[in-house]
Amino acid sequence: MLIHWIWFAHRPGLSDRMKMGLLQHFQDPEEMYFADSSAFDHIEGISPEAKQSLADKDLTQAEKILEICHNRQIHIMTIRDAGYPIRLKNIPDPPAVLYYKGMLPDLDGSPVIAVVGTRKASAYGLTTAKRMGYQIGRCGGILVSGMACGIDSMAMSGALTAGMPVVGVLGCGADIVYPPSNRALFRDTENYGCIISEFAPGTPPLGYHFPKRNRIMAGLSCGVLVVEAPEKSGALITARLALDQGRDVFAVPGNIDVPSLAGSNQLLRDGAIPVFSGWDVISEYQALYPDKIRKDTAPAHQTVYPDEIRQVPEGEKEAAKVAQKPRMPEKKQADSEKCYKKVIDKAESSPYIDLNDKLPKLSAEEESVVALLKSGERLVDDIIAETGMTAGKLLAMLTMLELKGVIRRLPGKRISLK
Numbered sequence: 001m002l003i004h005w006i007w008f009a010h011r012p013g014l015s016d017r018m019k020m021g022l023l024q025h026f027q028d029p030e031e032m033y034f035a036d037s038s039a040f041d042h043i044e045g046i047s048p049e050a051k052q053s054l055a056d057k058d059l060t061q062a063e064k065i066l067e068i069c070h071n072r073q074i075h076i077m078t079i080r081d082a083g084y085p086i087r088l089k090n091i092p093d094p095p096a097v098l099y100y101k102g103m104l105p106d107l108d109g110s111p112v113i114a115v116v117g118t119r120k121a122s123a124y125g126l127t128t129a130k131r132m133g134y135q136i137g138r139c140g141g142i143l144v145s146g147m148a149c150g151i152d153s154m155a156m157s158g159a160l161t162a163g164m165p166v167v168g169v170l171g172c173g174a175d176i177v178y179p180p181s182n183r184a185l186f187r188d189t190e191n192y193g194c195i196i197s198e199f200a201p202g203t204p205p206l207g208y209h210f211p212k213r214n215r216i217m218a219g220l221s222c223g224v225l226v227v228e229a230p231e232k233s234g235a236l237i238t239a240r241l242a243l244d245q246g247r248d249v250f251a252v253p254g255n256i257d258v259p260s261l262a263g264s265n266q267l268l269r270d271g272a273i274p275v276f277s278g279w280d281v282i283s284e285y286q287a288l289y290p291d292k293i294r295k296d297t298a299p300a301h302q303t304v305y306p307d308e309i310r311q312v313p314e315g316e317k318e319a320a321k322v323a324q325k326p327r328m329p330e331k332k333q334a335d336s337e338k339c340y341k342k343v344i345d346k347a348e349s350s351p352y353i354d355l356n357d358k359l360p361k362l363s364a365e366e367e368s369v370v371a372l373l374k375s376g377e378r379l380v381d382d383i384i385a386e387t388g389m390t391a392g393k394l395l396a397m398l399t400m401l402e403l404k405g406v407i408r409r410l411p412g413k414r415i416s417l418k
Helices: 004-008 018-026 027-032 048-054 059-073 123-138 151-161 180-192 209-220 234-245 259-270 278-285 304-308 314-324 333-349 352-359 363-371 379-386 390-402
Strands: 073-078 095-101 112-115 142-145 167-168 194-196 224-225 248-251 409-410 414-417
Touching: 004 018, 004 027, 004 059, 004 073, 004 095, 004 409, 059 073, 073 209, 112 123, 112 151, 112 209, 112 234, 123 142, 123 151, 123 167, 123 278, 142 151, 142 209, 151 167, 167 180, 167 209, 180 194, 180 248, 209 234, 224 234, 224 259, 224 278, 234 248, 234 259, 248 259, 248 278, 363 379, 363 414, 379 390, 379 414, 390 409
Parallel strands: 112 142, 112 224, 142 167, 167 194, 224 248
Antiparallel strands: 073 095, 095 194, 409 414
16 A cells, blocks of 8 residues: 555665665565564565664554645655656665656656756856756757756756756655745746655755755666766766766866866766767767657757846855856857868868877777777777776776767767777
8 A cells, every 4th residue: 555655665774775675575565564573584684773663563654644745736656656767766776655746757768867067056057057958858858957056947947948848856845845946946847847756745955865866866867967066066976876877977068267167077087978069968869769859950049037046045146146247149150160161171181091190099998999999880888898898987988089089979879980
């Protein structure tokens, strides 16, 4: 019964990994509820504190949560339900129960991108986040974010403008509007997507909840895009979790002299995929979702408006005010065509023998990757399998090879010799 799932999900002393281990030994939480204490003795990894917690059969809290969900129109989904997102289910520590408001999009049948970044964003970061969110939506992607001020809010606002559903993952109950300044964004997200939380309704936004919710953002997604993040940032926690879960990590390049961009630039140095538009992100999944992805090259003139600036909390207004400065003028059409022509001319006139001049400068591992590419373009996953390298190490190496002019990245997570 659903009440037993709620009882199980909120047992103190049980980690999410312990809960997954218990679900492998019992049919469902109802069986656990009626089991005696000896039934848990043979299960490896269950601590004495966890056994004591499971011995508490009081359903008062679970009954109260059920009543609140009914009164506030909050849906409840268990990990055994057919609609539970498959990508999230496959991480090592998925939540046993999810609470959500709104309509859950088709997260398994669409490219899902988590967009994260600092709350105290620069004008560059705010405008880029909104533009990226819009472009990701226009190209067929579903955007996931933590609904915080700054990068999160701007990215979600852009995606909503594109007419695509969005998903907000909270570090508090799904009925709590946090930060309060994002009330309008919460309303739009609920109406055109959904708000998800593993925390029971009424749970306040405590500090240690947010790193925990980051694993859900990464787990729902195909990849994580970091727009702007300092060296110590929750966005970098999400990026690290994404790598641990086998997800792609993208980053927007930024000014190396700006502290709020130091973390995202560091990700690029460590092998994150550099991107300059939403299409750069979504095109990586073209082969997986050919019927959902469309290339949209229409210009995205997304700006941050004064009413959005006013929603930023007092402590963050000083950083956000710069978003009202005039936008940089766009390049003239003639200049754009000239740059484009230069790229094409260089590609056509560059002889293939140039590669041989670069090979002596490569390490043995880099040469092994180049050797695999001499027969033609390859999937990144295939190279990982054939070389035995870790995903992080190979991605870092590919970035260096790209900088050296040896390889180029292609849509669909493919690479080839330049």
